[in-house]
Amino acid sequence: MTDMRQAISEDQWRRAELIWDYHQMGHETAPVDVAIGLGSHDLGVAATAAGLYRTGLFPVLVFTGGNSATTRSRFPRGEAVHFREHALELGVPDDAILVEPEAANTGQNITFSRELLAAHGLTPKTVLLVSKPYMERRSFATARKLWPEVEILCASEPLELDDYLKSIGDEKLVLDMLVGDLQRVIEYPKLGFAIGQDVPEDVRDAYESLVRDGFTSRLIAP
Structure with missing residues (x-):
């Protein structure tokens, strides 16, 4: 031990x-219309999303998340804002990133990201959710409930x-x-x-x- x-x-x-x-859902990554990085305490989500972007799997990356009791001290400007900054440091261009800074739970992550994409004229048919490894199944189940017409894939840091x-x-x-x-x-x-x-x-x-x-x-x- x-x-x-x-x-x-x-x-x-x-x-x-x-x-x-x-x-963990065990999904095989494939090209999608958009990826959504779900905010949390884990900056590995942003790094994983940035790495997948650089492989050419998707043209648009949304980071979603405000703050919670477990992230306020670590990400004082909000999870999505800090995730965006980390992705920029890792080579993702600014014009490929959308930021949703208000969501306080997974349902809001999905709903608010969908609304943000629609406001930018984007109606994806395929979405990759990037999350903490142990959050894949819950994010998948949530997205399938709230966004049933979209094909959902899940990814996380391979740990x-x-x-x-x-x-x-x-x-x-x-x-x-x-x-x-x-x-x-x-x-x-x-x-x-x-x-x-x-x-x-x-x-x-x-x-x-x-x-x-x-x-x-x-x-x-x-």
Whole structure:
């Protein structure tokens, strides 16, 4: 076990890896009309989106996101603004980037980005969502609910859980986020926020076990 994982048992780590793998859609990247980089605490989203832009997969890149309690100190001018600045540093031209600086949740990321694109005369038929690795499935389910006429692909930084943990530096927080996102995948369809996703029994068991073990700081109220 690495130093970063001293507070996590091997059994807890195995469960976390099940959930980590489930969250990723496994889509193969392909040319699309537009990409949307979903704001978060993770600047790797902007770097991944910039790298995909440079391969020629899409002509327009939207960064969306305002601030949250977890990002305000890191990105004081807003997630999308900082993501744009990072993408510019990585070689994406300014005229290829649109910024949506108000969204406060994933539903707003999708809705506000769609409205921004429409305001620029763009009605894409194919969209690539670029997110944190463990947010792919939730963003996919949300977009399919709110933008059903568009073909959605997902991408994220190609990291294993151990590498992602090293990049964040807080194993408890990472597992809390994995658990919290899975709860949203399960519960949001009941609230009309997303389409349903099949959750394998072993993944659900891993989720329930980690909740019992106290990885609960990112859970929403029932």
